[in-house]
Amino acid sequence: MNAANTLAFLVFPYIALTVFVFGHASRYLTDRYEWNARSSEFLEKKKLFLGITLFHWGMMLVFFGHAGGLLIPQRFLDLMGINGATHTFLAHYNGMATGIAAFIGLGLLMYRRLTILRIRLTTSVNDLITLGGLIFVSGAGLYNVLFGDYYILDTIAPWIRGIVTFTPAPALMQNVPLSYKVHILSALALLAFSPFSRLVHIWSAPLGYFFRSWIEFRRKIPE
Numbered sequence: 029m030n031a032a033n034t035l036a037f038l039v040f041p042y043i044a045l046t047v048f049v050f051g052h053a054s055r056y057l058t059d060r061y062e063w064n065a066r067s068s069e070f071l072e073k074k075k076l077f078l079g080i081t082l083f084h085w086g087m088m089l090v091f092f093g094h095a096g097g098l099l100i101p102q103r104f105l106d107l108m109g110i111n112g113a114t115h116t117f118l119a120h121y122n123g124m125a126t127g128i129a130a131f132i133g134l135g136l137l138m139y140r141r142l143t144i145l146r147i148r149l150t151t152s153v154n155d156l157i158t159l160g161g162l163i164f165v166s167g168a169g170l171y172n173v174l175f176g177d178y179y180i181l182d183t184i185a186p187w188i189r190g191i192v193t194f195t196p197a198p199a200l201m202q203n204v205p206l207s208y209k210v211h212i213l214s215a216l217a218l219l220a221f222s223p224f225s226r227l228v229h230i231w232s233a234p235l236g237y238f239f240r241s242w243i244e245f246r247r248k249i250p251e
């Protein structure tokens with residue numbers, strides 16, 4: 029087996045995942061005050077709305093698409109009547125719609141950061157790496173959806189399942205086209221960077237809001 033392939037698809041993924049896990053733990057313990065999305069809504073609201081909404085909905089659907097499509101083995105989907113061709117068709121068109129939404133949203137967010145003075149002045153290098161990284165990773169993914177025509181269910185999908193179940197099989201990645209490898213390696217690099225950026229807010233989604241009791245506001249009617 030090729031050494032570069034082993035480095036890229038066995039060693040690097042575990043380094044990235046280790047930094048991801050321990051990076052989050054250490055940031056949570058040492059820097060909890062800065063553990064947030066660093067909202068800029070109070071500086072500019074109108075342009076933020078479209079970009080942030082398109083990006084977040086697109087990205088979250090892309091995330092669930094990746095998790096379901098790659099982590100569930102095809103033999104289970106076969107039992108449910110979804111064969112490889114149907115799976116590929118659904119992944120292709122859902123990935124295209126949600127990926128385009130996320131990519132346009134990111135473009136609008138980057139445009140806003142660079143062109144509105146008060147946003148630009150409060151933008152850090154870390155913010156630019158975060159948005160730039162997301163643009164690169166989602167752009168590479170979208171490129172594969174639009175122009176790649178590679179059957180991933182016998183190669184990339186079992187490879188990623190091997191990584192998360194600690195039964196790695198890097199040889200599966202040997203003949204995967206370069207554009208897919210670029211998407212995967214850049215996504216892993218972004219995963220390793222995320223604990224040190226504002227992306228930590230993903231893990232503090234305010235899910236409690238869905239379950240808490242209503243807060244009632246009543247107008248005081250003068251007697």
Ligand code: HEM
Nearest residue numbers: 065066067068069080084087088137141158159230233234
């Ligand atoms: C889990 C649910 C999520 C919630 C509740 C959430 C919430 C938020 C909020 C409140 C902001 C600040 C918007 C503002 O400026 O006022 C934000 C910004 C941001 N979020 Fe999320 N987010 C979530 C998931 C994600 C995911 C999955 C990603 C990326 C993979 C992401 C990436 C970003 C980025 C890059 C920004 C900064 C955008 C900018 O200001 O240019 N978020 N998010």
